[in-house]
Amino acid sequence: MKQILFFVSVLIVLSCNDRSNTNLGGAFIGGEIINPNNDYVVLYDANIVIDTLYLDQQNRFSHTFKNLKPGLHSFVHGGEIQVVLLEPQDSIMIRLNTLDFDESLVFSGHGAKKNNYLVNLSNTLEAEFRKSFEYSRLDPKTFQAKLDSIKDIKFTKFQSFNDKHPNSKLFKTIASSYIDYNYYTSKELYSSRHFGNNVSIDHSLFPDNFYDFRKKVDYSNKALEDFYHYNNFLFLHFNNLARDRYFETISKTQKHITQFNRQAVDFNLIKLELMDSLVTNKAMKNNLIKIVTRNFLSNSSSTKDSETIYNSFLAKSSDEEGIKYINLFYDTLKRLKPGKKFPDLLIISALDKDNSINQVILNNKPTVIYFWSNAIKSHFINSHKKANKLREEYPDVNFIAININGNSDYIWKRMLLNLHKYDLDYEYKFKNPEFARRILALTNISKVMVVDKDLTIISSNINMFSKDLVNVLDKL
Numbered sequence: 001m002k003q004i005l006f007f008v009s010v011l012i013v014l015s016c017n018d019r020s021n022t023n024l025g026g027a028f029i030g031g032e033i034i035n036p037n038n039d040y041v042v043l044y045d046a047n048i049v050i051d052t053l054y055l056d057q058q059n060r061f062s063h064t065f066k067n068l069k070p071g072l073h074s075f076v077h078g079g080e081i082q083v084v085l086l087e088p089q090d091s092i093m094i095r096l097n098t099l100d101f102d103e104s105l106v107f108s109g110h111g112a113k114k115n116n117y118l119v120n121l122s123n124t125l126e127a128e129f130r131k132s133f134e135y136s137r138l139d140p141k142t143f144q145a146k147l148d149s150i151k152d153i154k155f156t157k158f159q160s161f162n163d164k165h166p167n168s169k170l171f172k173t174i175a176s177s178y179i180d181y182n183y184y185t186s187k188e189l190y191s192s193r194h195f196g197n198n199v200s201i202d203h204s205l206f207p208d209n210f211y212d213f214r215k216k217v218d219y220s221n222k223a224l225e226d227f228y229h230y231n232n233f234l235f236l237h238f239n240n241l242a243r244d245r246y247f248e249t250i251s252k253t254q255k256h257i258t259q260f261n262r263q264a265v266d267f268n269l270i271k272l273e274l275m276d277s278l279v280t281n282k283a284m285k286n287n288l289i290k291i292v293t294r295n296f297l298s299n300s301s302s303t304k305d306s307e308t309i310y311n312s313f314l315a316k317s318s319d320e321e322g323i324k325y326i327n328l329f330y331d332t333l334k335r336l337k338p339g340k341k342f343p344d345l346l347i348i349s350a351l352d353k354d355n356s357i358n359q360v361i362l363n364n365k366p367t368v369i370y371f372w373s374n375a376i377k378s379h380f381i382n383s384h385k386k387a388n389k390l391r392e393e394y395p396d397v398n399f400i401a402i403n404i405n406g407n408s409d410y411i412w413k414r415m416l417l418n419l420h421k422y423d424l425d426y427e428y429k430f431k432n433p434e435f436a437r438r439i440l441a442l443t444n445i446s447k448v449m450v451v452d453k454d455l456t457i458i459s460s461n462i463n464m465f466s467k468d469l470v471n472v473l474d475k476l
Helices: 098-104 112-135 140-164 169-195 212-216 228-250 265-278 282-299 303-316 320-334 357-361 377-393 409-419 433-439 467-475
Strands: 027-034 040-045 048-054 060-065 071-077 080-086 091-097 106-110 346-349 354-356 367-372 398-403 427-430 447-451 457-463
Touching: 027 040, 027 071, 027 080, 027 098, 040 060, 048 060, 080 091, 080 098, 080 112, 080 169, 091 098, 091 112, 106 112, 112 140, 112 169, 140 169, 169 212, 169 228, 228 265, 228 282, 265 282, 265 303, 282 303, 282 320, 303 320, 320 433, 346 357, 354 357, 357 367, 367 377, 377 398, 377 467, 409 427, 427 433, 447 467, 457 467
Parallel strands: 027 091, 367 398, 398 427
Antiparallel strands: 027 060, 040 048, 040 071, 071 080, 091 106, 346 354, 346 427, 367 447, 447 457
């Protein structure tokens, strides 16, 4: 059930919550963390920080709720996030090892059975979701039959669990939603996986009932507004709805479409309009359109298109905090445009020296700055491999890695030295990570920034693994 903290801002950092304040009783949560990444755990109720729980000498933590709002809560440690279902009278203990976060997680105590079930279900669904990539090679009818069979088996096991361990209506809603929305997501992804992104989908090739699940989608389900799988589905779903309408619209003026661009301004305008018209829950709608706007602005190279999307967002949002967030984000991006001076930030080298980042850049070489997080280990490894390869191909370019987390130096260096043995000469971390991420509008961990030797920004938003980065380096 672990989700990436950097990516899952949908769930915590950017989500909105107006859950009922009905208090139904007390509850307790505590636990032990083996090989902790820092000395605390942060406990959330949606986007609201409930408490920062510091580990004792045995690396244990605890929190008592006097008046609990039942629902999904989260605890965050060292860049990892875990969701837990808490209801009145629960008394749950958690035990996990950060070296194997997902597989080591175990709940005990009253309320543990339902959470262990959800963890096991989520891990199984994630494995099956990865398998669905292979199933997407099948024709639509065979693919649907395969997914239906898997879904039926899951619900049979779910019913068996409920027969043995009667649970609340809230648990049943969440568990069944795990299964449903994992199934719905695989279906939404099928068309692009099977046919590719650059063609208009011929829906006559699909069984008549292939998209019947869309009739069941509740676009404003308050019980699921902080539920990752539900939010993840909605974004994919709106992408597909907007894509179909986009192809339908431009086909009237163009006979043949050779390339689908997810950054097309018309496509994103359609997506915002669909969210605005279909999502009636204001908090949920505001959150969805905020994230779409942020992502577009973050990746846009067109001042005109950015302004168009920005104005569309302002016309649809009723959230003052969301508007303030986008205004600040938009202003920050303007200061990071090519030709602007790179902002100076304090960084710490892995050789235990405090530096100004601009002092590191000023070495008579253009510099590529890439970022990594403890929570996204695959990106950590792949980005370093890519940088090492590029460093050999472009010896006149400096490549530096910056860790974006606020973990201890021990955890940072353990990953670099003990686990992967990387050269510390090129490794840094932000002295104030939260401030730095805001100043650099850092919402995408794959984002690379290229700066000339005179501190002029050449590019502030290239994907680490794209050909665009190579093109920029060739010009340098």
